[in-house]
Amino acid sequence: MESSSPKIFLTISLLCLISYSYCIPIPKTTTEFIRTSCRETIYPRLCISSLSSHASKFQTSPQLIAGTALNVTLSSAKSTSSMMLKLSLSHGLKPKEIAAMKDCVEELSDSVDELRKSIGEMNELKRAHDFKLMINDIQTWVSAALTDENTCTDGFQGKTMNGNLKIAVRNRIVNVAQLTSNALALINRYALIHG
Numbered sequence: 552m553e554s555s556s557p558k559i560f561l562t563i564s565l566l567c568l569i570s571y572s573y574c575i576p577i578p579k580t581t582t583e584f585i586r587t588s589c590r591e592t593i594y595p596r597l598c599i600s601s602l603s604s605h606a607s608k609f610q611t612s613p614q615l616i617a618g619t620a621l622n623v624t625l626s627s628a629k630s631t632s633s634m635m636l637k638l639s640l641s642h643g644l645k646p647k648e649i650a651a652m653k654d655c656v657e658e659l660s661d662s663v664d665e666l667r668k669s670i671g672e673m674n675e676l677k678r679a680h681d682f683k684l685m686i687n688d689i690q691t692w693v694s695a696a697l698t699d700e701n702t703c704t705d706g707f708q709g710k711t712m713n714g715n716l717k718i719a720v721r722n723r724i725v726n727v728a729q730l731t732s733n734a735l736a737l738i739n740r741y742a743l744i745h746g
Contacts, residue, residue: 581606581607581609581610581611582603582606584610584611584616585598585599585602585603585606585616586599588613588616588737588740589602589733591736591737591739591740592732592733592736592737593729593732593733593736594729594732594733597726597729597730597733598620598733598736598737601620601623601730601733602616602619602620602623605619605622605623613737613740613741613744613745614673614676614677614741614745616737616741617673617734617737617738617740617741618670618673618674620730620733620734620737620738621666621669621670621673621693621734621738622670623730623734624666624696624727624730624731624733624734625663625666625667625670627726627727627730628659628662628663628666628696628700628727628731629663631659631723631724631726631727632656632659632660632663634723635652635655635656635659635720635723636652636656638652638716638719638720639652639653639656644716647712648712648716650706651706651707651712652706652720654703654706655703655704655706655707655720655724658699658700658702658703659699659700659703659724659727661695661696661699662695662696662697662699662700662703662727662731665692665693665695665696665699666692666693666696666731668688668692669689669692669693669696669738672685672688672689672692673689673738682745686738686741686742686745689738690735690738690739690742693731693734693735693738694735696731697728697731697732697735700724700727700728700731701728703724704721704724704725704728707720707721707724
């Protein structure tokens, strides 16, 4: 009986390794890594297109691809917020449109702050004493950013808004929200892999 214990342990260990590598495949190239990682997101095409030009920054690191996704999202949120601020100062807007634009700029400002906190925390993860606490903070901030972005689009519901303005703003906000969703999925994937 004693001699079968090591065999059982080795068999169980081998099965765990096989099933783990089956669930989370290890890619051989950066392109394959991006595709594999982006499969875990709700918007895989956007994920691939937004991260492909940054591949040299993360190669095949789950932590670095998640951090890069956050940086891409932050950049998009900042440029969208800037565009919205300029649009809110345009002449000829109705008071409701101006109010919705200003509310949206405020929501995006909150989103930008939360994304910055997340990026800062991602950069500290390697030195983390409590990985689970830090990754939980990151997930919470990115989720809050996503909520802010979705709240922003609420002000552009209904028929009282200018059609062209509404379409332009909603398209930009939806893009930022989709990037944020993808970043969150990549963070969740990293947290799962890291354990």
